[in-house]
Amino acid sequence: MTIFDLKPSRAAGVAKLAAFLPAMGRAYSDGRNTDLGPDQPGFVSRLSPYLRHRLITEQEVIEALLTRHSLGSANSFVSEVFWRTYWKGWLNNHPIVWLQYEEDVRLLNARKADDSAFRESVAAAEAGNTGIRCFDAWARELVQTGYLHNHARMWFASLWVFTLKLPWQAGADFFLRHLLDGDCAANTLSWRWVAGLQTRGKQYIADPENIRRFTQGRFAPTEAFAPTGFPVAETLAPPLSALPVPALPIALDPQKPTLLLLHEEDLAWESWQSLLPSNLAIVGAVALASPRVATQNPSAPVRDFVVGALHDSLGRWQHSGRQAWGVVAQAALPETLAISGAAQIVTPVAPIGPTATALDGLAAAGVPLRRLQRPWDALSWPFATKGFFPFREKIPKILRELGLPV
Ligand SMILES: Cc1cc2nc3c(=O)[nH]c(=O)nc-3n(C[C@H](O)[C@H](O)[C@H](O)COP(=O)(O)OP(=O)(O)OC[C@H]3O[C@@H](n4cnc5c(N)ncnc54)[C@H](O)[C@@H]3O)c2cc1C
Structure with a gap:
């Protein structure tokens, strides 16, 4: 197995997180800018494919970090995890971009x-x-x-x-x-x-x-690089002005049979399901076939990772003894909803991108879809309006409000 054999599973992400834990402090802040090349473990975590699909969550990464380091001593790693959160919040606050x-x-x-x-x-x-x-x-x-x-x-x-x-x-x-x-x-x-x-x-x-x-001398470029920049145009196509009108959110009715919709933006349903009312009648889970694979023409390894991650998430659900309705395309979801006998669908909020567009399409077509947001995003995104540095000052407050020991 090479360092790039990244298995698309939550178990692989959890194991990778545990293995990197000792290196999140000084070793990371001293070494993170050095790129030793693809055949060396290096100083960074390579947790990003797992965080990207929330096979593991930002919150569990920081919770694990705090069992071993203080916020101050692992400040550099914490900041990088929050760069991800900041970018996601910023783009959601500026969807036109x-x-x-x-x-x-x-x-x-x-x-x-x-x-x-x-x-x-x-x-x-x-x-x-x-x-x-x-x-x-x-x-x-x-x-x-x-x-x-x-x-x-x-x-x-x-x-x-x-x-x-x-x-x-x-x-x-x-x-x-x-x-x-x-x-x-x-x-x-x-x-x-x-x-x-x-x-x-x-x-x-x-x-x-x-x-x-x-690169520690792996590369010593002698080619002519541009020594300075030049102004880059904001857009190539004519600037857009109007945004699509979002569908109105529906309320989640705990009395109604409910289908859980998993999607590639948030696959750690184990922690997300704590947001659901405890008496909610869940008839099973279904996974949304990747809208990214459908629209962005990704490479075969990306497709395999996304598809594998969806199956892993649904497989874990099934192993917990509950009904799984498979991985289905957006167009087939209304039929799966009808077959499952559910009257509503509940799903994690998807940040802006192909999955959010697919969910908006379902909601606009009248599918009774309720999106629940993780407290991590709800507490962070409102601060992602200006630059990263004012956002970074809010990190201790955000972590305290999430109940983390900082
Ligand atoms: C041009 C460009 C494109 C990028 N595209 C992506 C992308 O598509 N997806 C992506 O997740 N990151 C992207 N990044 C950010 C960053 O390069 C990667 O998150 C990081 O290299 C992932 O490797 P790692 O898990 O070993 O990071 P580590 O250094 O171990 O950091 C831990 C985690 O923090 C987050 N993180 C670290 N650095 C950044 C950063 N600069 N911005 C946002 N989050 C960060 C990641 O989730 C990462 O897994 C991009 C950066 C640049 C300059």
């Missing part, structure tokens, strides 16, 4: 069909055929492993935008199709951050000496 990105990717795909020079430039970058040795190695590493170290993602995105002068949206789409942790918020907003659109006036420019230092 996601919808505009989707429009831009559609436009770029159409451009690829018409403009062979553009199509070939993007294909060469994705295949690792640009002649920039480190960039080419990271492109191949991403495709082969479904993962890149955070610093490599930053260098790669910067070279994509400023040296190769390709649209950031095409790079973000490449990442989203290949990353096992591919996440609408963390990915889109990180690419925007590199391009200087997220923190105004601040672009991330890859520097050869920085790459040499933090």
Whole structure:
């Protein structure tokens, strides 16, 4: 088994979390910027595919951390976990940014069909055929492993935008199709951050000496990198103005037979189900076939991870002695609801992205869908309106309100 044999199961995520626990303090803060390469364990956790699908939750990661470290001594790791929460909250508070990105990717795909020079430039970058040795190695590493170290993602995105002068949206789409942790918020907003659109006036420019230092000499670039940035346009497609009108939420009636809907955004139903009324009559669980697989054309390893994670979640439900109705596509859900005999569906809130769009579609079609939000998100997202640094100051307050010992 290599370090990249990431099994799409909660058990694998829990085991990985336990194994990384001792390294979350000083070792992480000292080493996290160094990328030793794909065949070395390195200093980071590689928990991201599990957190991305909530096979394990942010809350259980921080709870586990606090059994071994103080908030202060593991401050760096805690901050990174909250970067994820911050990006998700920020994008949910600014949904137009996601919808505009989707429009831009559609436009770029159409451009690829018409403009062979553009199509070939993007294909060469994705295949690792640009002649920039480190960039080419990271492109191949991403495709082969479904993962890149955070610093490599930053260098790669910067070279994509400023040296190769390709649209950031095409790079973000490449990442989203290949990353096992591919996440609408963390990915889109990180690419925007590199391009200087997220923190105004601040672009991330890859520097050869920085790459040499933090890859411990694996790469010592001599190619001509763009020494400075240039203004990047906010959008490619015409700016959107209107947002779709959200369907009105329905109230959960504890007396009615209820179907639990699992989806790829939140698969740790074991902790989420504590939000349900204890007398709720649950007739079984069904998993929503991945709307991301249906719409974003991900790589085979990403598809396998998502599908495996859905089956793992439903399998755990079944092993707890309860009825499971399988993994079904959005279009087949009303029929499953009818067959199950349930009168309503309850499901975790999905952050903005293909799953949320699918849930909105079901609600708009009259499916009685009730979405319940985890306290972690409910307490954090309202603070994700400005930059990360004011958000970070709220972390102790958020953790205290969740009842964590800080
Ligand atoms: C251009 C670009 C694209 C990115 N796309 C994604 C993406 O699609 N999905 C994704 O989860 N992360 C993304 N990131 C953030 C970050 O690179 C990954 O979360 C991190 O590398 C995952 O590896 P790890 O689990 O070993 O992280 P660790 O360093 O061990 O961190 C622990 C956890 O904290 C969270 N985290 C760490 N760093 C960040 C960060 N900078 N932003 C948000 N969350 C973070 C992750 O959930 C991670 O699993 C992107 C960063 C860049 C620069």
